[in-house]
Every structure is written in C-alpha cells, then in structure tokens.
Amino acid sequence: MTSPEEILPPDLLETLRGRAARYDRDNSFFAEDLEDLRSAGYLALFTPVEQGGSGLDIPAVVKCQRRLASAAPATALAVNMHLVWCGVAHLLARGGDDSLSFVLEEAAQGDVFAFGISEPGNPAVLFDSKTAAVPQDGGGYAFTGRKIFTSLSPAWTRLGIFGKDSSSEEEPRLVFGFADRSTAGISALDDWNTMGMRASQSRTTLLEEAVVPAARIVRHTPVGPHADAFVFGIFSLFETLLSAVYAGLAGRALDLAAEAAGKRRVQGEPASRDPHTRWRVADAAIRLDGAILQLDAVARDLESGTDHGPFWFPRLSGLKLRTTDTARGIVETAMQVAGGAGYFRGSEIERLYRDVLAGMFHPSSEDSAHDSMARAVLGPADGQ
Structure with missing residues (x-):
C-alpha cells in the first residue's frame, strides 16, 4: 500500500503551503493545488490499484488528509468532499454493494465529485430535504432547490445531490443522484467571501429542474431517521x-x-x-x-x-x-x-x-x- 508520505512528499507539501496565503488573500480557488493533487493521484486514493488508484483504506486516507491539511487547510477541506463520495463507494463495496463503483472509476480518470447536500434551514440534513425531486419518464428525476457550502464549486465535474420525491403523499422518499456539470439547470452563485477556508470556494448552488437520468440515481431512502x-x-x-x-x-x-x-x-x-x-x-x-x-x-x-x-x-x-x-x-x-x-x-x-x-x-x-x-x-x- 502506498504511504501518505509517498503521495504527499515534503516538496509537494511545501509547494501547497507556499500558495495557501495567496489563495486566502485573493479569495481565489486552489486551481494549481488541484492540478498537482490530481497528478499525484490524490483524487483516486480510495480507488483500487487495479482500477488506477492507490487502493488506500479509511485509516490511510485519514492520515493523508491530516498531512494535506497541515500545509493547506482550505485545499484539504474542499478535496475532503470529493473523498467523502469516494469513501462511501469504498465502504459500500466492502459490504458487497457496487452501486457507486463508477465513482471510484471516474475519480481515477480525473473527475472531481462535489457535495451538494447542505441546504439552508434544513437541520435534518440527510433525513429530509427542501429540494424537490420530481419523477421523470424513464426513471430520472428533476431537482429544484438551493444547496449551500458546495466546495469545489469552480472545478467539480460530478455533483452528488438529493431531494424529496413528494409524488406519494403517504410515503415521500428521498432521492440521491449524481449530475454532470453540463446538466442544464445547475448554476453557482459567486457568493463565497468568508473569514476563513477561502480557497475552498464553497459557493451556493442553484438547481432549477436539473434532470438526473435513471442511470445516475443511486438511492431512495425514507424521510426521517433510518439506518440505510x-x-x-x-x-x-x-x-x-x-x-x-x-x-x-x-x-x-x-x-x-x-x-x-x-x-x-x-x-x-x-x-x-x-x-x-x-x-x-x-x-x-x-x-x-x-x-x-x-x-x-x-x-x-x-x-x-x-x-x-x-x-x-x-x-x-x-x-x-x-x-x-x-x-x-x-x-x-x-x-x-x-x-x-x-x-x-x-x-x-x-x-x-x-x-x-x-x-x-x-x-x-x-x-x-x-x-x-x-x-x-x-x-x-x-x-x-
């Protein structure tokens, strides 16, 4: 297994640390860091070796993130959201569920997965949603809502989102899927001007009837606490x-x-x-x-x-x-x-x-x- 020190050698860490102050001062996205990390294979930490990744487990990725954050915290925080989706795919695969295998494969190809989950005024987080998910012919869904703190906003290629399908009043369901950046109806506000973690550029994302096809709908869960x-x-x-x-x-x-x-x-x-x-x-x-x-x-x-x-x-x-x-x-x-x-x-x-x-x-x-x-x-x- 590749070690965190091999993935993030001292010279790369110093390069990342050297940019952090500029990104913070300019309130700019860590574009150069992302390219360096992509070249180092960092986006594919969880992807199995035979699929072009490092094949790391959760403890090893934790060590990598600690190491990265010691040099560039805002970069690490944003990349974290990509690694969460990859980690979910890894965890599910360990239990025999390959429904997110495409996440690990595409991460190894350089795709960046963002986290479109948080919503204003939704303390239930993953157990309810203010975003509407309207069923479409063929099994897809059209999502309309507002997502906040979408890290990697300038650079993501895949956006993991969820919303509520209320077509059945008796049993509304939560729907999770992944949208491509080219999906019509997805836009981002240029509204990230915060005290800290500025390079993450965690902007607000607007969904306006953004259609996710059936092939990219990955889960339906009940509303309210559950153990899915x-x-x-x-x-x-x-x-x-x-x-x-x-x-x-x-x-x-x-x-x-x-x-x-x-x-x-x-x-x-x-x-x-x-x-x-x-x-x-x-x-x-x-x-x-x-x-x-x-x-x-x-x-x-x-x-x-x-x-x-x-x-x-x-x-x-x-x-x-x-x-x-x-x-x-x-x-x-x-x-x-x-x-x-x-x-x-x-x-x-x-x-x-x-x-x-x-x-x-x-x-x-x-x-x-x-x-x-x-x-x-x-x-x-x-x-x-």
Missing part, C-alpha cells in the same frame, strides 16, 4: 474525514507554537524554557494526542465494519465536535505562544485561526451531537 448503509456511509465518512482536516490543521498550529517558543525571549531566555510556555505547549500536545487517538480508532472501526449499534451516530458526531473544539483551542494556544506577531494579518497562525473557526459550522452541530448521544444513552425524550 448509504446514508450511514455519507455521514460516517464526512465526520471522519472532516475531523482529519482539523486534526491536521491543529498539528500545524502546534508545530508553529513550538517554533515560536524557540524564537521568542521571555526575561532574556528562550520562551521554550519558560515554565508557563512549556505548560501551554505541552497541554496543546496532550489534547491533540487524544483527538488523533480517537480519530484513528473511529477510522479503523469503520474500515473493519465494527458494529457500535445505536452509538455509531453519536460517536461520529462526538468525534467531529471534539476534534474541531480541540483544534480551535490549540490554535488559540499557538496564538498565545507566538505573541503579538501572530495577530498580524498575513501570519500563518492568523490564517489558521480564521480557518479553524469554520469547524463550528459543519454538521454535526454541538446541539445535534448532544441530542444524538442523549438518545443513545437515555432513549428518546418522549419515552417512546
């Missing part, structure tokens, strides 16, 4: 790979804190000898160590098919919550250790501080993570 393997795959890969990005960002912040401690002076001595600075850096390292241990354990359990029953969803949402909270705290520690220099616009720590705040806005939210764990431990609030 496809939906579990989306949720589990999203939370796990997202956590990998923020763990990688936190690791870079810890490195910068240690570097700053060696350069700054406290009462004439290197800050690395100051007991308060040493405690702060050590505390950050301890917190990061725990987050990575949990991340790696979840990745291994997903790959091996471990059955956590009703605790799978709360453990995944808890992983995301703990990792993003830990990363935010570590970046704040790095800011403290770096001193005033880290507060200036253009410093890497300042950019990481803005990037890490995005972790608060990804699913699962703090409230939904606690609700999920409460249901697993205490049962439903109404007792039924």
Whole structure:
C-alpha cells in the first residue's frame, strides 16, 4: 500500500503551503493545488490499484488528509468532499454493494465529485430535504432547490445531490443522484467571501429542474431517521474525514507554537524554557494526542465494519465536535505562544485561526451531537 508520505512528499507539501496565503488573500480557488493533487493521484486514493488508484483504506486516507491539511487547510477541506463520495463507494463495496463503483472509476480518470447536500434551514440534513425531486419518464428525476457550502464549486465535474420525491403523499422518499456539470439547470452563485477556508470556494448552488437520468440515481431512502448503509456511509465518512482536516490543521498550529517558543525571549531566555510556555505547549500536545487517538480508532472501526449499534451516530458526531473544539483551542494556544506577531494579518497562525473557526459550522452541530448521544444513552425524550 502506498504511504501518505509517498503521495504527499515534503516538496509537494511545501509547494501547497507556499500558495495557501495567496489563495486566502485573493479569495481565489486552489486551481494549481488541484492540478498537482490530481497528478499525484490524490483524487483516486480510495480507488483500487487495479482500477488506477492507490487502493488506500479509511485509516490511510485519514492520515493523508491530516498531512494535506497541515500545509493547506482550505485545499484539504474542499478535496475532503470529493473523498467523502469516494469513501462511501469504498465502504459500500466492502459490504458487497457496487452501486457507486463508477465513482471510484471516474475519480481515477480525473473527475472531481462535489457535495451538494447542505441546504439552508434544513437541520435534518440527510433525513429530509427542501429540494424537490420530481419523477421523470424513464426513471430520472428533476431537482429544484438551493444547496449551500458546495466546495469545489469552480472545478467539480460530478455533483452528488438529493431531494424529496413528494409524488406519494403517504410515503415521500428521498432521492440521491449524481449530475454532470453540463446538466442544464445547475448554476453557482459567486457568493463565497468568508473569514476563513477561502480557497475552498464553497459557493451556493442553484438547481432549477436539473434532470438526473435513471442511470445516475443511486438511492431512495425514507424521510426521517433510518439506518440505510448509504446514508450511514455519507455521514460516517464526512465526520471522519472532516475531523482529519482539523486534526491536521491543529498539528500545524502546534508545530508553529513550538517554533515560536524557540524564537521568542521571555526575561532574556528562550520562551521554550519558560515554565508557563512549556505548560501551554505541552497541554496543546496532550489534547491533540487524544483527538488523533480517537480519530484513528473511529477510522479503523469503520474500515473493519465494527458494529457500535445505536452509538455509531453519536460517536461520529462526538468525534467531529471534539476534534474541531480541540483544534480551535490549540490554535488559540499557538496564538498565545507566538505573541503579538501572530495577530498580524498575513501570519500563518492568523490564517489558521480564521480557518479553524469554520469547524463550528459543519454538521454535526454541538446541539445535534448532544441530542444524538442523549438518545443513545437515555432513549428518546418522549419515552417512546
């Protein structure tokens, strides 16, 4: 199996890191990074070797994403969405379901898969949709709705979307499919101007009777909570790979804190000898160590098919919550250790501080993570 260090060698990482500040300053898409990553085979990490990929498993891709995020967090966050779909295909294939085999094949051919799932005002996320999915002759569907945070917006070639088929009032269904970029009725707003993660260009996508043919409709699921393997795959890969990005960002912040401690002076001595600075850096390292241990354990359990029953969803949402909270705290520690220099616009720590705040806005939210764990431990609030 190819190692993360072979896929992302030090010289490539430094090239990516060298562009990150420019992408952030200009609020521009990471087009050059994407081409370098495509050339390195990064889009096909999950694709089997015999199909032209690296044949990596989930733990190995987690390590790759941590490594990439240590150099270019916004690039890693956007590529994450492509890797989620590839990871779902990988997870389903391990269980004997080849319905997404085309995702792995096309990823190896250079196609980029984007994540058109999030919708404004839809806290149910994967269990309901505000997008209409209207049945068409031949088994396809016409999708009309608004998707937000569509990372890779300038470059995707395939868009994974879902909507609600309400043609049966008694039993509405959720419909998942993949649209080509050439599909009529799909447009993107140029509305991405955020505090951080700017290079991801996660723009709003508008669907206006965008028809996905039957051959690209991959799943029908019920509205409301359920245990469909496809939906579990989306949720589990999203939370796990997202956590990998923020763990990688936190690791870079810890490195910068240690570097700053060696350069700054406290009462004439290197800050690395100051007991308060040493405690702060050590505390950050301890917190990061725990987050990575949990991340790696979840990745291994997903790959091996471990059955956590009703605790799978709360453990995944808890992983995301703990990792993003830990990363935010570590970046704040790095800011403290770096001193005033880290507060200036253009410093890497300042950019990481803005990037890490995005972790608060990804699913699962703090409230939904606690609700999920409460249901697993205490049962439903109404007792039924």
